[in-house]
Amino acid sequence: MGAIYRREMGAFFTSGVGYVFLSVFTLLSGIFFYFGVIGSGRADISPMFSSMFLVVLFLIPILTMKLFSEEKKNRTDQGLLTAPVSLWSIVLGKYFAALTLFIIAESVVFIYSLFIAVFGEVMWPSLLGNYAAMLFLGAAFIAIGVFISSLTENQMAAAVASMLALFLLYLLDSLAASINVGSGSELVQKILGFVQNAMYSVSFLSRYNGFTQGVFDLSSIVFFVSTAFLFNFFTVRVLEKRRWS
């Protein structure tokens, strides 16, 4: 796992993806920080974090798109899959490399906290709560991106499909709200109600927004971690399936 992790970290910076990701993340979070926090004269950093959900949604696929698709295309996966390492360590090595880069990017908020400290007092509980929420959200999104990357040989296809998948997750709340539960027979109503509830309960946005409103919800953390685990597990199955097909 260590070897793959180190190689991927190196590859992020030799391919330039790492620089692009870090600079775009810093730029956009800086803009949101200026308008949401400094501009409005508040010491609470939450507005920046709530705006960053969409940014993260579009940036993470860039991070994950090539992790498996490129290996498959260049046939380097033959080197990995015939080496004496388990599939889990291949998947997790890549996963944690992407997660590390994400954490580095996210940690820019600690620089912003210095600016807040100049003008007032930093609200540490809110900042750390938001920081943790974004970390776990990223952990879940990266796992989804890695999974989609393992399904295709084409980086662009992986990126677009991941963005679409994450965007659908973002829209989940609006979609759920648009379901008209009151119509149809009793059975249809029941089914629609169930579907709506299910959609609300897997909503990433509402769980994430909970944190930006100052609620530290452990069940949401568990939800994000479970999602991350589940999709990493799926990725392992995809690799395993290729062996068995």
Add this chain to the structure above:
Amino acid sequence: MIEVNHLIKRYGDKQAVNDISFKVGKGEILGFLGPNGAGKSTTMNMLTGYISSTSGQILINGADILEDPIAAKSNIGYLPEIPPLYVDMTVEGYLNFMYDLKKCKLSRKSHLKEICDLCKITNVKGRLIRNLSKGYKQRVGLAQALINNPPVLILDEPTVGLDPNQIIEIRTLIKKLGKNHTVILSSHILPEIQAVCDRIIIINKGVIAADGTADEIAKNITNEHKMTLRIEGSTHTAADKDEIVSALKKLDGIKYVRADMEREKGIYDYDVEADEKIDIRRAVNKLCRDKDWNILMLQLSDLTLEDIFLRITMGDAALGKTMAGEKKPAKKISLNVENGELVAAEEKETTESSSDDNKGGEE
């Protein structure tokens, strides 16, 4: 070292590998030979655990590749058809990565240096793999396979895309490695297999068509003793031809004589076939001395690997074609016709391989 039992691989309806079984002992160099699409790479991918088999069993050093993949894989060094190189890394960085990936316990510095020297890539260590030539990429791929000194080396077409000098270098290297490794290599280049391998397995359409040393395979395929003679008669006319044919036919153990083309003015070639046990060369020589004919050429047409390969992989089709429309016994005709084709192929290849040898000698 390697044991393969009843290996089968299906892709949907297509049967890529159909019931292959073989064993490879320690220190043996085994050549996989077969036309494109015969199932060589599929078999190798299954041996290395890259893809699974539909059914059957593969044991590498006693470890089942599917049951205990990590133990089995740690015994294998694999060079796939396309070397698994990360083009954005330097050669040194890549080899260090593979060293870590294979959890190598040997001393990093000396082990990698040894491998670089062996594969002659020390001078490109600092370069990006992207910028290397095909030949160097192939060598880096080979170097990668050698890391951790695995007892089994599986090399899929290791010399493809290399220039003749590099081919000879890699062949020499493989021979050297074969002394203390078990090597399986695949190729569709016959002289290569012949030059390097102790044992050959010919795969055709997913089944093993032949297994043994080149000589053993040749023996199984043929039991006739054939030669081509060029005899100068006394009159230099077509009358010579009939006289010589009838005289040759009277020799002991002759099964078949046929006059071939007029190769020089008034001088003909004769295809002669005799019983396996009888060497007729002396009798032919004596005959010619008695009759005052001159033997200008005597060529034994032993089957080369080339012929065997052609016969095994295309034999059925060639046989079918000649059986239609000719009156003579099917077996003989097919052999003759094939022989006509094969001699041509053989002559071409012989010159090629001999030029290879020459280069080998120069180095």
